[in-house]
Amino acid sequence: MSLLEELKSLGVDVDGGVKRLAGKQALYERMMFKFLDMMKKSVVSPDFDSNDYGEVIEIAHALKGAAGNLSVTPVYEAYGKIVDLLRSQQPEEARKVLKDVLPVQGKILDCIERHANA
Amino acid sequence: MKKNKTILIVDDVEINRVILAEIFKDSYQIVEAGSGAEAIGIINGHPDIVAVLLDLLMPGVSGLGVLEDMNRTGRIKHIPVFLITAAESEAVLMEGYHLGAVDVIRKPFMTQFLQCRVSNLIELYAHRNALEDIVEEQVEKLQAVNRSMVETLAAIIEFRDCESGEHVKRIGKLTRVMMTEVSNTYPEYYLPKEEIDIIVTSSVLHDIGKISIPDQILNKPGRLTAEEFDIMKQHTVKGCEILQSIPDIMDKSIYSYSYDICRHHHERWDGKGYPDGLRGDEISIWAQVVAVADVYDALTSERVYKAAYSREKAVDMIYHGECGAFNPKLLEVFRNALEQI
Secondary structure: OOHHHHHHHOOOOHHHHHHHOOOOHHHHHHHHHHHHHHHHHOOOOOOOOOOOOHHHHHHHHHHHHHHHHOOOHHHHHHHHHHHHHHHOOOHHHHHHHHHHHHHHHHHHHHHHHHHHHO | OOOOOEEEEEOOOHHHHHHHHHHHOOOOEEEEEOOHHHHHHHHHHOOOEEEEEEEOOOOOOOHHHHHHHHHHHOHHHOOOEEEEEOOOOHHHHHHHHHOOOOEEEEOOOOHHHHHHHHHHHHHHHHHHHHHHHHHHHHHHHHHHHHHHHHHHHHHHHHHHOOOOOHHHHHHHHHHHHHHHHHHHHOHHHOOOHHHHHHHHHHHOOOOHHHHHOOHHHHOOOOOOOHHHHHHHHOHHHHHHHHHHHOHHHOOHHHHHHHHHHHHHOOOOOOOOOOOOOOOHHHOOHHHHHHHHHHHHHHHHOOEOOEOOOOHHHHHHHHHOOEOEOOOHHHHHHHHHHHHOO
8 A cells, every 4th residue: 555545544644635735745754754753753752741841832732733734634633622721730631532533543644654665 | 036035943842844935936046944043144144035934942142032033133024924933922923923923834734825925925025125115215315305395495595695505515414413412411412313414404595585685685795784784683483484385395394393493593502693682492302402503603714794612712802702691511522513513
């Protein structure tokens, strides 16, 4: 299966993302590889400090923006909720959302990584 | 259409920059900045920026920091700034608007709407900037015409007065330096430079009323009799009458300053001047300044009725009240002013 087909099966709105890039599939794929780099560098760990999570908000906010622009819908929606919950001082609820999305996020990133190395 | 029009994209996340660049690269040149500090450098050094797409949350200098710098430099008036946001709080977005941002771009980007909104505002700003340039050019031309009208009038008076055109030029020069000194030294007399420019232009008309004074009095070599001096004193009021009859040939503010200076440049601080016997700060500061400049220039110039005094002697006479009383604050700055001319 191609990268884009596989991403579709994992809930990524590939058509929306490609459309945003003027229909350029190759550019979209390159952006997905950059997204992988970004996700590796900007990790939000589920054991973040319940009393000091300002930096977590910033990282989650940046991930939300990039995921939204590439239409990585499950990641975009989850990090959007995480940002909202943390801003309304509900760290435990945010932690739950983060734990729920990590397996899906892991599959998406694995998929991109396999194709990047192929 | 494309060539020089440049959009600056500011976002610390490369993916967002690439996507925005893709959206606009067919119609505009694209410059990217990965930080607020980098953006400030580009905005200040790049004349062809027609729009800035600005992320708010960035490490180091934030988007708001970039907006603050654009306010400081005045660039915000000429370049539309769009805030890129995923979900900033309403308060942050409002702060962005207050700092001059024109619109908000939400992530994920909606390509076609975004193209339309950004292009429309770029065109609008281009139109506005062009109009501002035209207005500025016209204002400059009008000001030049105004100045030349006023100078022509002043030259006519000087022909009558058997003086060279240098007299009004010297008065203008001393008025500028004294007004600037007094404005910088005393907050109660502060005036912006633009106003001082108008006062200087207006000062050259202070003696326009002399055109109505008979030759035998105006150019009398000896001392004037009491009656003759009464007629001579009329040049202040006559000057105002002349100005009233030609108000349309000059700018309203020049007219207003000229009128005041014409009427009150012979008033004195102790109320012993003419024509209205005003005292202290009842006399406008510009009329007071022209009064000192006029007296100083009269003393240091040769006239039909007297030889020229030396600079030192003239200053001494003014400080000792031999030409009437002046505002002590004005005398404080007078010496400094003289050193500058």
